[in-house]
Amino acid sequence: MSTPTEQLAAAGVSIWLDDLSRSRITSGNLAELIATRNVTGVTTNPTIFQAAIGGGGDAYTSQIADLAAKGASADEAIFAATTDDVRDAADIFRPVYDASNGVDGRVSIEVSPDLAHDTDATIAQAKELSKTVDRPNVHIKIPATKAGLPAITEVIGSGISVNVTLIFSLERYADVIDAYLAGLEQAQAAGLDLSKIHSVASFFVSRVDTEVDKRLGAIGTDEALALKSKAGVANARLAYELFEEKFGTDRAKALTDAGANVQRPLWASTGVKDPSLPDTLYVTELVAPGTVNTMPEKTLEATFDHGVITGDAVTGAYADAHGVFDQLAAVGVDFADVTQVLEDEGVDKFIASWHDLEATVTNALAAAPEAAR
Template sequence: MNRTLKRLADEGVSVWLDDLNRHLLWSGDLAQLVRSGTVVGLTTNPTIFHNALGQDAEYIEEMQVLRRRGVSALEAVRTLTTGDVRAACHVLDPVYRATGGRDGRVSIEVDPRWAHDTERTIEEARALWRLVDRPNAMIKIPATVEGLPAITTCLAEGISVNVTLIFSVRRYHQVIDAFLEGLERARAAGLPLAEIGSVASFFVSRVDTEVDRRLDALATPAAAALRGRAAIANARLAYLRYENMLRDPRWLELGAAGASPLRPLWASTGVKDPAYPDTRYVTELVAPGTVNTMPPATLDAVIAHGTVLGDRIRGNYDDAWEVVTQLGETGIDFDDVLEQLEREGIAKFQTSWQAMIEDVDRILSGVRA
């Protein structure tokens, strides 16, 4: 294993890959990444699948078969994406077994059109869980207000969940409550808690992008001094909330019954601003019990020149609080930023999903986009 990645593992960080396509699967590249210990898990989202289906020639032949069967574009997308996730689950199964289900997970997202519809989200999650049919799958459910009861219901039924699109610590607090209630209901139903996996995907880089934009508009020395500090501060405070959960009597009882904790997963870790080091959302967010899911470019950067300086979260809570306080004093409404990012995150995935359906529909109709 690469020295930097080994150091991350030694610090308690699980490295997952935020990417999936047929070439990655069929070339053996994913298997090699897993065998070498480079990655121990994998995440997907509608944008990743849209890019894959639009650029990867390996899908065309299967789509031609699906076209002859007369399936709809939505059915074709479900067949293609769940097939890829099932195959990735197979590749990562040895990790899943070796870690007792802690890692070796592969996530697939519910239809983002239902982000504000609890019942449709639950139906979609159940359908994906059945279609993938692998114990190391995770169903991604957005952390909207309407998504919270869906998270609880799915966990209560034994469905492993990746809670996605979390931006605020306030919403993370609600996610933890939904998680605890779901596991309590699963335990009451007699389900084996050890088989239910879950992570909480906290989005990082987009926070800096929006906060920096607002700071630049202020054009003051105080604003300039805060550029690039909001996202890491926000994530660190999320980890503080995670530590508080681990001391919660409700969690202690569930943990004693075999449950696994709701680990923080740092998502959107690709650096958007070239003025910042391209590994900062990895090396600055090191702490035990975390997951960092990296797009390929970020993973390559970490391997090439990442420097891990140990735990960068638990000794920096005071600084994180100070950053949030100073943002308010400077005139940045941080709550408004995080609410905006949730709306934009959902809209982005909805746009990717719709574009993917339309692209597949054109191919099924025999029209090349």
């Protein structure tokens, strides 16, 4: 009998872990998840690194002491620690990367969220992160803000693989795909090998339900309450419909015929936040070929333990998904406002985590010389 994670992989879903810490790397836990849970990649974000470094015990003590002795600032110390972790994780995933011809075995690291509305600074830091990690299987995460879109094009155009994050609306997702295709066209014009450039588009799921369900509860009618916990999955399914449509165009086909890769949809925010829902909801209901599902460890373990994988749960459900959105509009949910609120909140949450991390590292740097005396 195959495990649910094996079945998920067989259905064309790449399982990535939405977490990274130095202790995961050094303890062998990351390698174990590759071997036993079919994990083929890792995503990180500022909140994950705040948890890793802020609560990392002794894992970062010696490095922070060394950096303190050199007079490093908090931002310099964060850059050094996180790029070291991502480089080491990338080395662990290198066999997966080689075996999948570069599709999987990917480790993502995000530009500073303080730069989310600064195109030029995002481009500069994305290139710096890529150069510093110096591994072919790194993905640089760039948020899908309006300022992020031209940065995506420029970074892809320079041959760097990108994980586009914080996508909530179909309209913004269409812009993201266009930015990726424009980047590939720039890379092609520059004579770069398109087959070496990879990208995923991280479409957030559970946060959509959290915001929509709050609004449905406030409306309070039977019709509204019957729609609770349906928007997140429906929105993601329609994103996959858009993915199929956009990569079926003549523009996209000209690039893929020249060796380019499609930009795979990635389901993010797949941990269930409503305890009344099945804990594998955003995994089992979003099975589709050529996708990635990045899971917190709790969701990964729940899927391994009792996930029921029944094959493609997306491509036959487009009509139902459109119906959900027709009903949401009918009861008065302004979904354009929902997705703008979620994007703003997403950026703000990552900024808050980043500033918490800066404060943690500032204190650790200040304490390091005292501990050494």
